[in-house]
Amino acid sequence: MDRHDGPTIERRLGGALEPVIGQVYFSPECHAAYAELGFSPSQHEADGVALPDGPAYFTSRGSVMGQVSGHVVASAFAVFNPEAVVPSVTYGWQLTDAATICDARDRGAIGQLERILGNEPEGRDRVAELLVRATDGLKVEGRPLAAGVSGLPDPDHPLGVIWRRGDLLREYRGDNHTAAWIGADLDATEIGILTELYWGLPARSYSRTRAWSDEQFDAAEERLRSRGLLTAASTFTDAGRELREQIEVTTDAMMRPVLDRLGDDVEELVDLLTPWGAAVREAKGYLSSGPHDLADRASARH
Incomplete structure (x- = not known):
């Protein structure tokens, strides 16, 4: 498929997988399990979807890599301001340990899938x-979150293999995406600004959730203008739009080992996951429109 004809199969796979696996961050079962460990419960929602407590999010997702420091978590997550991540993880390790919260994360994620989809x-x-085929022996060099998930056993539950291997595949793509924008000589604030433009979002809306300040965004915009990627009005130049699309193309290319394993069956996997994701969204287990949806729309425009 030509990239100008719409989302590539790599992006469609990521989009189909996202609500089925990314629901872990909105799962009431997860929020309750983290609250039992001493974290704050979910205190906010978006269109009926329960949003995570910050320290619980950083600590639980980071726990797949073991009991690492907040600096390591910030580096692996890549797009968040370390000034928010580091104290959150330091606080988290005062409440619990990696194995305990990682187990709570597994139970909460599987619990929501079981509640919505059944066993x-x-x-x-x-x-x-298909997910086992896609991930067995998948090389995770330079992919810290995928490496962390790959070292965990499959949970003993009817949905355990799907949860674990799906999480591995999701983090694998995310790690690849981080490598792609780092390779384009961008930093976290710069990729946030370019991504909002690419997705058609208001400036500093989505990226604001990553805890950067206006001063940091101002400096990032100036750097992007100096590279010829933004206009004086902070819109894309042709070079800026092409660079941002190339990051997606590079990310797709790095998914080749997964696509090679799945072969023609990748379409079947997308078709099977899509109604599951729709059910999760209908039950308010995931946002009605997430990053992959916005990226797909951008692909269709470009």
Whole structure:
């Protein structure tokens, strides 16, 4: 598929997987499990979807890499301001340890999937088979979050393999994306600004959730203008738009090992996951429009 004809199969796979796996960050079961460990419960929502407590989010997701410092978590997550991440993780390790919160994360993620989809959603065994094929022996060099997930056993639950291997695949793509924008000589604030433009979002809306200040965004915009990537009005130049699209193209290319494993069956996997994701969204287990949806729309425009 030509990239100008719409989302590539790599992006469609990421989009189909996202609500099924990314629901871990909005799962009431997860929020309750973290609150039992001493974190604050979910205190905000967006269109009926429960949003995570910050320290619980950073600590739980980071726990797949072990009991690492907040600096390591900030580096792996890449787009968040370390000034927010480091104290959150330091606080988190005062409440719990990596193994305990990682187990709570697993139980909460699987719990929400079980509540919404049941233990035997249509195509369960085939999805598990394809996700195992996609991830078994997948090389994770330079991919810290994917490496962390790959070192964890599959949970002993009817949906356990799907949860674990799906999380690995999601983090693998995320790590690849980080490598792509780092390779384009961008930093966290710069990629945030370019991504909002690429997705068609208001400036400093989505990227604001990453805890950067206006002063830091101002400086990032000036750097992007000096590289010829933004206009004086902070809109894309042709070079800026092309660079941002190239980051997606590079990310797609780095998904080649997964696509090679799946072969023609990748379309079947997308088709099986898509109604699951729709059910998760309908049950308010994931946002009605997430990053992959916005990226797909951008692909269609470009």
